[in-house]
Amino acid sequence: MTIHIEVLKDLDLLYAKGLAIIEAKLEQGATTFGLATGGTMLPLYEKIRASSIDFSSCVSFNLDEYVGLPATHSESYRTFMRMNLFDAKPFAKSELPDGLAADVEAEAIAYEEKLQNAHLNFQLLGIGENGHIGFNEPGTPFDSTTHVVELTQSTRQANARFFNSIDEVPTHAITMGISSILRADTILLIAVGEKKRRPLEALLKGDQTTEVPVTALQDHKNIIILTDLDI
Numbered sequence: 300m301t302i303h304i305e306v307l308k309d310l311d312l313l314y315a316k317g318l319a320i321i322e323a324k325l326e327q328g329a330t331t332f333g334l335a336t337g338g339t340m341l342p343l344y345e346k347i348r349a350s351s352i353d354f355s356s357c358v359s360f361n362l363d364e365y366v367g368l369p370a371t372h373s374e375s376y377r378t379f380m381r382m383n384l385f386d387a388k389p390f391a392k393s394e395l396p397d398g399l400a401a402d403v404e405a406e407a408i409a410y411e412e413k414l415q416n417a418h419l420n421f422q423l424l425g426i427g428e429n430g431h432i433g434f435n436e437p438g439t440p441f442d443s444t445t446h447v448v449e450l451t452q453s454t455r456q457a458n459a460r461f462f463n464s465i466d467e468v469p470t471h472a473i474t475m476g477i478s479s480i481l482r483a484d485t486i487l488l489i490a491v492g493e494k495k496r497r498p499l500e501a502l503l504k505g506d507q508t509t510e511v512p513v514t515a516l517q518d519h520k521n522i523i524i525l526t527d528l529d530i
């Protein structure tokens with residue numbers, strides 16, 4: 300396991316570091332970026348929007364998308380990405396799973412094929428309170444590729460804050476699998492706030508177990524972690 304961890308209590312510095320890492324990857328020739336949604340990424344995207352970074356010759360792939368939300372829905376991940384990044388910093392092409400596909404299983408397979416053909420130079424990653432990465436919930440095999448998942452109650456509860464009620468949170472999503480994520484050359488994991496202590500501790504100090512999906516990263520050769528947590 301080669302993990303480079305930086306503990307930054309000052310969140311402004313933490314996110315500035317995140318921006319600097321992405322800028323450095325671009326300078327080193329990275330062209331294919333895996334992106335993430337979630338509250339953790341908002342300050343990072345704010346910094347990217349305010350920067351001079353230019354993704355116009357790059358391609359992006361998002362980790363996941365809800366099943367059943369119209370692309371124009373305010374909480375679809377396509378809308379999240381458009382509002383927080385793509386409108387200001389467009390990529391040559393931005394891929395997200397299509398959560399409205401008539402056959403979502405076939406869509407997952409097609410998305411995985413696109414990913415494998417592109418090869419991710421970089422993957423941005425958050426973690427769930429239950430240790431999920433993307434929407435790979437506890438119990439997901441480490442060799443999983445892009446697939447359709449049923450969201451756990453705890454994930455739906457955590458995301459209910461973005462909807463009027465938990466009943467409106469979709470029950471399913473399409474997510475890159477754990478092996479799809481691990482194929483990225485470099486992974487930048489950002490974990491901010493006490494709620495992320497348990498999964499981060501499991502990654503850094505625990506045994507590898509599918510019960511805590513983020514522990515799959517222990518097998519990766521190039522992980523950078525930015526966190527405000529002393530572990």
Ligand code: PGA
Pocket residue numbers: 336337338339340425426427428431432433
């Ligand atoms: P958050 O989500 O950034 O909103 O905490 C992270 C995740 O669930 O992967």
